[in-house]
Amino acid sequence: MNIKKPYLLFLGDSEFAKTAQGICHWRGQGCVAQFRLAGCQVDLGLPEASMQEAADRGVKTLVIGVAPHGGLLKESWLPHLKAALEAGMDIASGLHTKVADIDMLQTAANVHGRQILDIRHPQKTFAVGDGVKRSGKRLLTVGTDCNVGKMFTTLAIEQEMHKRGMNATFRATGQTGIFIAGKGAAVDAVIADFISGAAEWLSPDNHDDHWDLIEGQGSLHNPSYAGVSLGLLHGSQPDAIVLCHDPLRAHVVDLMHYPIPKLQDAIDTALGAARLTNPKVQCVGVCVNTSKMSAEQASDVIAKISRETGLVCVDPVRTGVGVIVDKLATL
Amino acid sequence: MNIKKPYLLFLGDSEFAKTAQGICHWRGQGCVAQFRLAGCQVDLGLPEASMQEAADRGVKTLVIGVAPHGGLLKESWLPHLKAALEAGMDIASGLHTKVADIDMLQTAANVHGRQILDIRHPQKTFAVGDGVKRSGKRLLTVGTDCNVGKMFTTLAIEQEMHKRGMNATFRATGQTGIFIAGKGAAVDAVIADFISGAAEWLSPDNHDDHWDLIEGQGSLHNPSYAGVSLGLLHGSQPDAIVLCHDPLRAHVVDLMHYPIPKLQDAIDTALGAARLTNPKVQCVGVCVNTSKMSAEQASDVIAKISRETGLVCVDPVRTGVGVIVDKLATL
Numbered sequence: 079m080n081i082k083k084p085y086l087l088f089l090g091d092s093e094f095a096k097t098a099q100g101i102c103h104w105r106g107q108g109c110v111a112q113f114r115l116a117g118c119q120v121d122l123g124l125p126e127a128s129m130q131e132a133a134d135r136g137v138k139t140l141v142i143g144v145a146p147h148g149g150l151l152k153e154s155w156l157p158h159l160k161a162a163l164e165a166g167m168d169i170a171s172g173l174h175t176k177v178a179d180i181d182m183l184q185t186a187a188n189v190h191g192r193q194i195l196d197i198r199h200p201q202k203t204f205a206v207g208d209g210v211k212r213s214g215k216r217l218l219t220v221g222t223d224c225n226v227g228k229m230f231t232t233l234a235i236e237q238e239m240h241k242r243g244m245n246a247t248f249r250a251t252g253q254t255g256i257f258i259a260g261k262g263a264a265v266d267a268v269i270a271d272f273i274s275g276a277a278e279w280l281s282p283d284n285h286d287d288h289w290d291l292i293e294g295q296g297s298l299h300n301p302s303y304a305g306v307s308l309g310l311l312h313g314s315q316p317d318a319i320v321l322c323h324d325p326l327r328a329h330v331v332d333l334m335h336y337p338i339p340k341l342q343d344a345i346d347t348a349l350g351a352a353r354l355t356n357p358k359v360q361c362v363g364v365c366v367n368t369s370k371m372s373a374e375q376a377s378d379v380i381a382k383i384s385r386e387t388g389l390v391c392v393d394p395v396r397t398g399v400g401v402i403v404d405k406l407a408t409l
Numbered sequence: 410m411n412i413k414k415p416y417l418l419f420l421g422d423s424e425f426a427k428t429a430q431g432i433c434h435w436r437g438q439g440c441v442a443q444f445r446l447a448g449c450q451v452d453l454g455l456p457e458a459s460m461q462e463a464a465d466r467g468v469k470t471l472v473i474g475v476a477p478h479g480g481l482l483k484e485s486w487l488p489h490l491k492a493a494l495e496a497g498m499d500i501a502s503g504l505h506t507k508v509a510d511i512d513m514l515q516t517a518a519n520v521h522g523r524q525i526l527d528i529r530h531p532q533k534t535f536a537v538g539d540g541v542k543r544s545g546k547r548l549l550t551v552g553t554d555c556n557v558g559k560m561f562t563t564l565a566i567e568q569e570m571h572k573r574g575m576n577a578t579f580r581a582t583g584q585t586g587i588f589i590a591g592k593g594a595a596v597d598a599v600i601a602d603f604i605s606g607a608a609e610w611l612s613p614d615n616h617d618d619h620w621d622l623i624e625g626q627g628s629l630h631n632p633s634y635a636g637v638s639l640g641l642l643h644g645s646q647p648d649a650i651v652l653c654h655d656p657l658r659a660h661v662v663d664l665m666h667y668p669i670p671k672l673q674d675a676i677d678t679a680l681g682a683a684r685l686t687n688p689k690v691q692c693v694g695v696c697v698n699t700s701k702m703s704a705e706q707a708s709d710v711i712a713k714i715s716r717e718t719g720l721v722c723v724d725p726v727r728t729g730v731g732v733i734v735d736k737l738a739t740l
Contacts, residue, residue: 206633206634207632207633208632208633208663208664209632209633209664209666209667210666265601266600266601266602267600267601267602268600268601269597269598269599269600269601270596270597270598270599270600270601270604270636270637270640271597271598271633271634271637273601273636273637274632274633274634274635274636275633298639298682299685301538301539301540301605301643301644301685301686302537302538302539302540302602302605302606303537303602303605304605304639304640304643304682304685305601305604305605305636305637305638305639305640305641305643306601306602306604306636306640307636308629308635308636308639309601309635309636309637310636312632312635312636313632332539333539333540335540335541336540336685347681350678351629351635354630354632354635354667355632
């Protein structure tokens with residue numbers, strides 16, 4: 079699945095657009111315009127464009143970068159999406175609704191020779207993982223829970239590595255990441271038998287000095303999703319892991335009865351499991367999200383975690399990830 | 410997915426029929442007849458029956474209990490399968506080929522009001538696991554690898570428990586197990602996000618004295634399938650695990666470069682992971698397959714494993730699983 083850039087970001091009539099904001103933040107140069115309907119409360123600061131104007135400005139793909147309640151497509155969006163196909167753009171969607179199953183849109187896509195890419199419904203089949211060691215270097219972000227900044231951290235490390243002229247590629251494993259990279263594998267959407275196989279496919283053999291920076295998913299301590307996290311960890315064969323953590327979270331997201339693990343337990347569990355496919359794996363640091371703390375609180379938390387784990391600890395936004403990349407550069 | 414018994418076991422022209430043999434061994438009373446084509450080298454010792462005869466004897470489902478090379482359905486089988494539907498039987502298949510996608514057969518099923526159950530292609534969708542503790546007791550078999558006797562052990566424990574009048578249900582998670590139980594969840598075939606959810610669905614709340622005996626899959630030490638094993642372990646919330654092991658296996662099946670883990674490591678890893686959803690989990694024994702050993706070799710291996718792990722060790726075939734059930738009866 080290759081999503082052609084540049085993008086028109088379709089915001090519909092949404093109140094929130096986390097996915098579109100993520101794409102815009104990390105790949106702003108690949109976003110030509112936004113398209114908003116009456117009632118939309120999000121503004122990405124991009125120029126507005128009609129479907130025809132967007133196509134005229136070279137847009138290749140309309141990205142549905144919003145998730146309405148329930149993840150379903152709204153009826154009122156249909157004529158606009160049809161117009162996008164007619165104007166010569168592909169559609170990429172992360173909705174639960176399979177856009178390609180909507181006859182009117184699939185017919186328009188066929189007539190105009192366009193593609194509809196439903197990234198939650200991957201067409202690709204993967205091989206079973208074989209655990210064979212691959213060339214090149216790999217980093218995987220792991221977490222004390224879902225939604226603690228694994229994608230952000232991975233992209234921040236890529237940005238810092240590129241700034242230093244290092245050879246590195248972000249590898250996307252979730253919806254927003256796939257829109258950002260334009261490709262990837264939604265590992266939580268593959269058939270269970272092929273999780274590690276999908277992760278192996280995602281970061282193939284590479285040059286010895288090349289880093290694959292793999293977006294983590296879920297957490298080994300989250301009883302809903304740990305299977306995905308373990309398959310991704312095994313298939314990624316990371317040389318380095320970075321633990322991502324939200325210091326303000328008291329319990330696993332959506333599961334009040336599960337506490338967040340201790341950081342050292344989370345590190346030990348991840349390293350123990352990762353050694354199966356890469357005995358040399360090491361944890362190179364901890365990344366925290368301190369956006370809801372004062373500068374002083376943040377600095378205290380970072381110092382405390384660093385002291386407790388014996389690792390560098392950073393907030394990718396507040397402090398950058400330079401000290402983590404310093405360490406990676408020595409591996 | 411409920412597969413109606415009794416069965417006609419369809420053997421085609423096969424050389425092997427491991428699935429059919431398993432069904433016949435564990436649920437012989439539910440197998441009325443076998444159906445063989447010229448060249449078939451398997452004989453289950455069941456009466457032969459034509460499709461009409463089988464239906465007349467009360468068979469509800471023809472089970473395709475063989476796996477030809479590649480798992481594909483053979484063209485030469487089609488008229489016989491059609492005849493089964495016409496005679497009023499359902500078809501249940503574990504082939505990779507989706508039988509319901511074969512127009513001629515699906516049409517016949519529609520005309521005659523029959524079902525085609527493709528157990529490798531589950532229609533059911535599951536919820537995301539929530540890790541909420543369920544009532545009743547649960548045992549899960551885990552392994553040092555795939556294909557080390559987890560299903561056999563689980564069924565042997567069920568048989569022994571039933572013999573003692575204990576309240577217990579085998580819960581199937583793989584193809585052969587599902588045919589044996591007539592229902593279950595093929596956890597390796599669900600979407601990765603829902604592995605633990607499928608396992609939770611499989612063993613719902615039950616009476617305090619009831620044991621769900623859950624068939625394990627894969628191994629936490631197998632880099633191809635560990636994600637499935639972990640999701641199944643978390644969703645099962647076992648009170649007790651039994652480790653299954655093949656003492657003659659030198660490396661992970663199909664992966665020459667991965668050694669079989671040490672038994673104590675396998676036990677510790679499984680218990681460590683299982684504690685997330687059931688802190689009281691314990692390992693109640695080790696089951697080995699000594700079928701290729703002499704009586705003396707077998708007895709030596711069993712004694713050695715028991716000494717090394719401090720747990721009871723049995724071969725379900727050679728010694729039975731009585732001592733394991735003794736232990737379970739105290740929990």
